[in-house]
Amino acid sequence: MTLLGIDVGGTKVVLVVGDREGRPLARLRRPMSRTGDWRRDVDELIADARRLLADAPGAGAGRLEAIGLSVPGPVDAPRGVLRNPPNLVGWRDVPIGRVLSQALDAPARVENDANAAVLAEHRFGAGRGVDDLVYLTMSTGVGGGVIAGGRLVRGAFGGAGEAGHIPIEPGGRVCACGLRGCLEAYVGGHAWRDRLREVVPASSLVVEIVGGDREQVGPEALLEAARRADAFALEELGRWLDRLAQGLAAIVMLLEPRRVVLGTIAAAAGEALCFAPLRARLAERLWPHQLEQLEIVPSALGEDLPALAGLAVALPDPAEA
Numbered sequence: 189m190t191l192l193g194i195d196v197g198g199t200k201v202v203l204v205v206g207d208r209e210g211r212p213l214a215r216l217r218r219p220m221s222r223t224g225d226w227r228r229d230v231d232e233l234i235a236d237a238r239r240l241l242a243d244a245p246g247a248g249a250g251r252l253e254a255i256g257l258s259v260p261g262p263v264d265a266p267r268g269v270l271r272n273p274p275n276l277v278g279w280r281d282v283p284i285g286r287v288l289s290q291a292l293d294a295p296a297r298v299e300n301d302a303n304a305a306v307l308a309e310h311r312f313g314a315g316r317g318v319d320d321l322v323y324l325t326m327s328t329g330v331g332g333g334v335i336a337g338g339r340l341v342r343g344a345f346g347g348a349g350e351a352g353h354i355p356i357e358p359g360g361r362v363c364a365c366g367l368r369g370c371l372e373a374y375v376g377g378h379a380w381r382d383r384l385r386e387v388v389p390a391s392s393l394v395v396e397i398v399g400g401d402r403e404q405v406g407p408e409a410l411l412e413a414a415r416r417a418d419a420f421a422l423e424e425l426g427r428w429l430d431r432l433a434q435g436l437a438a439i440v441m442l443l444e445p446r447r448v449v450l451g452t453i454a455a456a457a458g459e460a461l462c463f464a465p466l467r468a469r470l471a472e473r474l475w476p477h478q479l480e481q482l483e484i485v486p487s488a489l490g491e492d493l494p495a496l497a498g499l500a501v502a503l504p505d506p507a508e509a
């Protein structure tokens with residue numbers, strides 16, 4: 189039996205036919221269509237899925253076990269409805285689960301991309317074997333997903349796990365979500381990039397790394413400069429780690445995960461620049477028995493995340509199976 193995973197993003201879509209162990213048998217990646225009419229966009233997805241299923245080795249008609257969709261923005265997961273994704277024009281209250289399930293004749297599950305990512309890490313990546321897990325995306329924004337007692341935590345209104353919007357500074361910087369002082373407004377990739385462009389001194393190695401073009405300054409150049417012991421870069425990284433530790437302490441106190449998986453920027457920064465100093469900062473904010481047992485690790489999926497996110501959503505929740 190095979191699974192179909194679909195990761196819908198604002199700019200691209202990835203379709204994968206794979207097995208229960210997350211091994212892809214066939215995949216397709218293309219720009220996301222933006223016709224302004226969700227029915228046409230979904231028809232294209234269905235046509236692509238049919239082609240991929242027909243071509244996948246060992247797949248074929250009637251052998252599709254389940255469909256999993258990872259989609260941006262708020263989702264009514266039990267009903268399979270994508271509500272109002274900010275990056276998909278013409279998509280509002282789209283019953284994408286039902287439409288795909290009927291067209292492809294298999295059950296479909298739908299989760300927002302952050303929840304899909306924590307499921308992917310739990311089933312195929314750095315969260316395997318752990319029943320209490322928190323995943324933070326650490327990319328342009330800070331998305332989050334929570335697995336507690338082996339189950340995905342969705343919350344009463346579907347938005348649980350939005351760790352990026354934990355308040356860490358009363359009346360602080362305006363966040364992309366409209367609130368002030370959110371964790372994301374300090375450690376999200378876009379927010380950090382904007383700050384760096386404002387404050388980076390012309391003499392910093394960061395500016396040299398981007399060839400003098402301040403518009404190219406961002407977390408990547410900062411990490412490169414920090415690796416080369418640039419004073420400004422190390423100080424900025426320290427501030428970033430302080431904020432991240434502040435957010436993580438709140439998460440750990442509420443949920444006490446066994447493992448925290450950190451994605452993109454943190455994973456790129458690595459042990460010496462991110463994970464070791466982060467643990468040191470948490471020593472001041474957590475109880476010793478928590479600190480002793482809590483694991484903080486980089487994401488294991490990297491570039492494979494979009495392909496595996498859909499497959500992970502397709503698999504039934506172990507607690508429901």
Ligand SMILES: [Zn+2]
Nearest residue numbers: 353363365370
């Ligand atoms: Zn926010």
